[in-house]
Amino acid sequence: MLRLNFDGKLSRWDILQRAHTLALKHGRIIPAEGNIIIQSENLFALSLLLRDYSGKIDLVYADPPFNTMQDFYISDNRANSVSTTKSRKAYADKMPLEKFLAFIRERLILIHELLSERGSLYLHIDCKTGHYVKILLDEIFGAENFLNDIARIKSNPKNFHRRAWGNQRDMILFYAKNSGLNIWNDITFPLNDSEISRLFPKTDADGRRYTTIPLHAPGETRNGITGKAWRNIPVPEGRHWRTDPAEFDRLDAQGRIEWSSSGNPRIKKYADEHEGMKIQDVWTYKDPQSPAYPTEKNHDMLKLIIAQSSLPDSLILDPFAGSGASLLCALELGRKFIGIDQSEEAVRVMRERLEGKCSFVNPVDKIGV
Ligand SMILES: C[S@@+](CC[C@H](N)C(=O)[O-])C[C@H]1O[C@@H](n2cnc3c(N)ncnc32)[C@H](O)[C@@H]1O
Incomplete structure (x- = not known):
């Protein structure tokens, strides 16, 4: 040591x-x-x-x-x-x-x-x-x-x-x-207005600020469910789905997946659901x-x-x-x-x-x- x-x-x-x-x-300092x-x-x-x-x-x-x-x-x-x-x-x-x-x-x-x-x-x-x-x-x-x-x-x-x-x-x-x-x-610290504008640059029809993130994350899963195609969309090479693809069906039904004009899906993340900044x-x-x-x-x-x-x-x-x-x-x-x-x-x-x-x-x- x-x-x-x-x-x-x-x-x-x-x-x-x-x-x-x-x-x-x-003796005791104070028992009270x-x-x-x-x-x-x-x-x-x-x-x-x-x-x-x-x-x-x-x-x-x-x-x-x-x-x-x-x-x-x-x-x-x-x-x-x-x-x-x-x-x-x-x-x-x-x-x-x-x-x-x-x-x-x-x-x-x-x-x-x-x-x-x-x-x-x-x-x-x-x-x-x-x-x-x-x-x-x-x-x-x-x-x-x-x-x-x-x-x-x-x-x-x-x-x-x-x-x-x-x-x-x-x-x-x-x-x-x-x-x-x-x-x-x-x-955590709540986001201030400028952080909200920077991190959530888009606005929904109902005025809610949001951003989008890919459905997948780095790292390959060979046999697991997060490596299987979802709605015929294959996982990009070297990546895996962030969650069980069944969850994407649920998110899509709730309008929480944004589809680009070329058919690329991304998950919507709302500013008002952000849990705050982890303190460093x-x-x-x-x-x-x-x-x-x-x-x-x-x-x-x-x-x-x-x-x-x-x-x-x-x-x-x-x-x-x-x-x-x-x-x-x-x-x-x-x-x-x-x-x-x-x-x-x-x-x-x-x-x-x-x-x-x-x-x-x-x-x-x-x-x-
Ligand atoms: C840096 S100051 C603390 C300031 C305090 N954190 C504040 O926000 O006001 C250090 C304090 O420790 C006290 N102190 C130093 N040595 C001590 C000891 N041996 N026993 C009790 N208090 C002591 C000093 O009187 C002084 O008030």
């Missing part, structure tokens, strides 16, 4: 052992059902969650600091940025790479324990660090459970004076706890221009992740919750959530957004419960 070695790498057993010891010592925001260092909070939530979380969206070697500040005028002197520090992002890898791996091991058998992880990371983290995730989840490296276009083109290509994207590593069992709702692995979701918190992520992107990889009865975890954007989106989509962040400023923003809709807990207050 391929492994990434770095100083300070603990064994999985040691990490889980320490987490279980912490959980035994400090429902939405929870935990103000805490997340290794501590994740350890405490193991007791009640192992195998119960269907979706984790994790957006850790990207190891940018910067501090992030917050100001009241919503120009939340990397640094201004008149603002308050939201969080620091300054760890040497090896320390960062040890930090993220410990948390990913606990996240893997918390995920349900149908669960998924979306880890948001940048391109400088992401390739190392991919190897760690392959170790923890198994390379067979890697599903996508989504390229997220995060900004407009930049004009830095670096002797290198502009960096416009970061990455989202998508893993299943068990590939093939992961919740997948087959969300390059996403353009730029972050808010006036974020409530530095590095707040695009809400439409978060809603897409939640809609695709969770169900109405799912519990969603964001261990680096920041502004609570993912939690707000989970709430809007009727999902339950647990959010964790250690920053006072993050929790202040989350209170503004989510007060009254969830419980706020600080496990340090609960020690000994």
Whole structure:
């Protein structure tokens, strides 16, 4: 098995052992059902969650600091940025790479324990660090459970004076706890007007837009039914009928086969029956221009992740919750959530957004419960 070695790498057993010891010592975070925001260092909070939530979380969206070697500040005028002197520090992002890898791996091991058998992880990371983290995730989840490296276009083109290509994207590593069992709702994007005009150039007498496709597809069938002539029309060489020719009789009776003047039949496909575009692995979701918190992520992107990889009865975890954007989106989509962040400023923003809709807990207050 391929492994990434770095100083300070603990064994999985040691990490889980320490987490279980912490959980035994400090007790439950909160026994209540429902939405929870935990103000805490997340290794501590994740350890405490193991007791009640192992195998119960269907979706984790994790957006850790990207190891940018910067501090992030917050100001009241919503120009939340990397640094201004008149603002308050939201969080620091300054760890040497090896320390960062040890930090993220410990948390990913606990996240893997918390995920349900149908669960998924979306880890948001940048391109400088992401390739190392991919190897760690392959170790923890198994390379067979890697599903996508989504390229997220995060900004407009930049004009830095670096002797290198502009960096416009970061990455989202998508893993299943068990590939093939992961919740997948087959969300598609509806076609827009210009796509409909391009893909369905013809219009029926009743105004419905459509296109036509051949009855046959590449690949020969020697003996099967899809290789036999239909109404004395032979299958072209090297091709086979798309379906049992009896189906063509049914389509023809419904007026769904268009015959050319030379007697060439083609199947009619209607725009209003199109199931939408399958979503690909390059996403353009730029972050808010006036974020409530530095590095707040695009809400439409978060809603897409939640809609695709969770169900109405799912519990969603964001261990680096920041502004609570993912939690707000989970709430809007009727999902339950647990959010964790250690920053006072993050929790202040989350209170503004989510007060009254969830419980706020600080496990340090609960020690000994
Ligand atoms: C990139 S931001 C998350 C932004 C968030 N996705 C949003 O849309 O608002 C990372 C967050 O992780 C938090 N964080 C970093 N290390 C942490 C730790 N060890 N425990 C808990 N929170 C941590 C920081 O305070 C920061 O709010």
